[in-house]
Amino acid sequence: MTRSDELFARACRVIPGGVHSPVRSLQSVDATPLFIESAHDAHLMDVDGNDYLDFCMAFGPLILGHSHPAVKAAVTAALDKGWSYGAADIGSLELAEFIMNRIEWVDAVRCVNSGTEAVMSALRLARAATGRDKVLKFDGCYHGHADAMLLSAGSGLADRVVSDSAGIPLGVAGDTLSIPLDDDAVLETVFAQHGDNLAAAIIEPVPANNGLLPQRTEFLERLAALCEIHGTLLIFDEVITGFRVAFGGFAEQSGLRPDIVTWGKVIGGGFPVGAIAARRDLMHQFAPVGPVYQAGTLSANPVAMAAGLATLKLLADGNVYNTLESLGARLETALADTPGLKMQRCGSLFWLVATDAADENTIRAKSKIPAAASSSYARLFHAALAAGIYLPPSPYEVGFLSTAHTTADMDRLAATVRGALG
Numbered sequence: 001m002t003r004s005d006e007l008f009a010r011a012c013r014v015i016p017g018g019v020h021s022p023v024r025s026l027q028s029v030d031a032t033p034l035f036i037e038s039a040h041d042a043h044l045m046d047v048d049g050n051d052y053l054d055f056c057m058a059f060g061p062l063i064l065g066h067s068h069p070a071v072k073a074a075v076t077a078a079l080d081k082g083w084s085y086g087a088a089d090i091g092s093l094e095l096a097e098f099i100m101n102r103i104e105w106v107d108a109v110r111c112v113n114s115g116t117e118a119v120m121s122a123l124r125l126a127r128a129a130t131g132r133d134k135v136l137k138f139d140g141c142y143h144g145h146a147d148a149m150l151l152s153a154g155s156g157l158a159d160r161v162v163s164d165s166a167g168i169p170l171g172v173a174g175d176t177l178s179i180p181l182d183d184d185a186v187l188e189t190v191f192a193q194h195g196d197n198l199a200a201a202i203i204e205p206v207p208a209n210n211g212l213l214p215q216r217t218e219f220l221e222r223l224a225a226l227c228e229i230h231g232t233l234l235i236f237d238e239v240i241t242g243f244r245v246a247f248g249g250f251a252e253q254s255g256l257r258p259d260i261v262t263w264g265k266v267i268g269g270g271f272p273v274g275a276i277a278a279r280r281d282l283m284h285q286f287a288p289v290g291p292v293y294q295a296g297t298l299s300a301n302p303v304a305m306a307a308g309l310a311t312l313k314l315l316a317d318g319n320v321y322n323t324l325e326s327l328g329a330r331l332e333t334a335l336a337d338t339p340g341l342k343m344q345r346c347g348s349l350f351w352l353v354a355t356d357a358a359d360e361n362t363i364r365a366k367s368k369i370p371a372a373a374s375s376s377y378a379r380l381f382h383a384a385l386a387a388g389i390y391l392p393p394s395p396y397e398v399g400f401l402s403t404a405h406t407t408a409d410m411d412r413l414a415a416t417v418r419g420a421l422g
Contacts (some may be wrong), residue, residue, distance in 0.1 A: 003047045004035045023059075023145045028374065028394045029381040041404040046389055052390035053409055057400040059392070060240050061265035063308070063320065063348070064311060065404025069268050076311035086297060091305035098312055099277070103248045105257050108283035111275050111300040115239035115264030116144025118274035119202070121286075121294045122260045123148060125276065126200035126233040128285055128292045134194060136201040136232070138181045140366035142209030143202060143237050147172045154343035181207060181218055182364035187226065195230030200260075202235040205250040209240070212344045212351035212398045214325045217254065224256055233282075239264035239274065244400075245347040247315055266315075269307030272298075320403055324348035327401050327410055334414035340376070340421040348401040352417065354380045369396075383420030389413060 011018035019025045019033060026033050034046045042065055044052045054066070064071065074122060078091065096109045112118050123135055135148060143149040150165040151173060177194060179186045191198075205220060207213040220304070227234040236258035242249035243266035251258060264274040277283070314320060317379045328345050335343050335352075342353040344363060353363070354376035363369055377395035384391045389412070392399050 005032060007035045007047065008032050023394050023397060027395045028165045028396075029378040031382065031393070034390075038233050040414055041067070042063045042402060042409060050179050050388070052385070053374065053412065054390045055399040055401070055413065056390055056397070057402050058270060059265070059397065060244065060400050061268060061270045061401075063244055063266050063324075063402055064120035064314060065402040068404075070314060071307050071310045074306040075303055078306035082412050083303050084298065084301060089300070089302050089305070091302045091309065092288050092300035095305050095312070097308045098309060102316060103252070103277075105251070105279075106261065106277040107280035109275050109277040110283065110286055110294065111273060111305070112294070113272050113298055114144070114274045115237075115262060116146055116274070117296070118239065118262040118264060118276050119143045119149060119237060120146040120261050122235050123200060123202070124277050125278075125282060125285055125292050125295070126235065126260065129282055130199040130231065130233060132197055132199035134177060134197045134199060135175060135176045136177045136179065136190060136194070136198050137208070138203050140181060140210035140213060141202075141204045141207050141237070143204075148176045151178045164202075180215060180365050180367065182215060184222065187219070187223060191226040191230060195226065195232060198230060200230040200233045200235050201227050202237055204237045204240065204291055205254065205256070206241050206245065206346050206349070207397045208349055210396050211353070211363060211369055212346060212349055213364050213366070214344065214346055214362060215364060219390050220254065220256055233259040235260045235262065240349070243267055243312065243315060244349070246278070246321055247312075247318065266311060267308050268304050271301070271304035271307045273304045273308055321347065323403055327405055327407065330407055331401075331410040331414060334411060335417060338418050338421060340415065350401070351398045352377070352380065354395075354421065379418065380420050384416050387416045389416055
């Protein structure tokens with residue numbers, strides 16, 4: 001028995017399922033958790049002394065890799081001053097100004113502690129601003145574990161027999177409509193029937209929690225147009241894509257401008273941070289200047305603000321995104337025409353679908369994911385792990401690249417995947 005196995009047995013006695021977030025259980029790849037002791041650059045070290053090349057990267061926030069020296073220095077300096085004030089501080093102001101000076105279509109930002117909290121607050125803001133109750137979401141898009149969003153979601157729920165959670169009141173579920181991605185006819189129908197009662201339509205513009213499901217530009221443009229016609233606020237959940245596919249996220253890449261955007265992961269540099277941003281008239285609905293209540297004891301924690309600002313400063317000139325695109329393209333080229341594999345990529349996000357299906361079309365909806373992808377991926381995960389590579393521990397989670405990865409790492413991963421698939 002490994003030390004990780006021993007620790008997991010201990011954890012199961014005091015923590016539900018032995019983990020604090022379901023995907024960490026590794027159940028969907030028929031494994032038990034590795035207990036990590038340290039991490040550096042693009043590598044994880046477990047308590048048994050194993051070194052793994054990491055392509056999970058804490059599920060996205062570590063765009064600069066583990067323990068980046070500039071982020072570490074900023075965090076250390078913040079810790080030397082104190083690590084929680086419960087009061088206004090300079091760090092959160094500097095982070096907000098840094099973002100607002102570079103993303104011209106938003107006027108204000110409110111920092112919270114997680115992506116889930118950001119989405120929850122954004123939905124409350126949309127309902128208050130419109131005076132409406134209903135919200136539209138899309139099957140397979142994951143927006144955190146707030147009650148209204150745990151309907152046809154993704155992430156850890158993608159492995160469940162049912163896609164919603166126990167404990168959600170029928171009244172809450174009744175105010176959330178969930179429709180398929182990439183279905184023009186259903187989109188038109190739902191707006192024709194419910195558009196004037198929809199407070200918001202929320203979408204991951206690049207869905208990345210139920211596989212990586214890139215959406216057609218035309219579909220997103222029509223969604224934006226229907227929202228404008230019906231007075232429905234468009235929310236882009238860019239908790240994953242914000243500051244990762246570009247500094248301004250997918251909104252910058254596409255030129256589409258949501259009414260509200262939620263951020264997380266990269267904005268905190270690896271610390272717990274989420275944020276809501278929008279134009280001034282919407283953001284000033286938040287207390288203390290408006291009637292929408294939102295608060296948090298640890299919101300805009302000074303250490304997290306320091307980590308986030310240090311990270312964003314290294315991203316602002318755009319060079320990091322060019323580097324990551326080059327790495328992603330190399331990996332994609334190296335894996336092209338690999339039998340039994342379908343790869344989908346958006347910048348530094350990639351998704352490996354282990355399948356014998358011959359369909360060459362891009363997978364854009366969760367209903368199009370091959371049925372055999374789950375069991376096939378488990379075999380791939382274990383083969384990679386045996387070769388010292390840590391892939392996302394679920395067939396529905398995406399992989400992440402960082403500036404700590406190298407071209408040699410891309411070649412190593414590609415060779416391992418090709419070998420695992422025979």
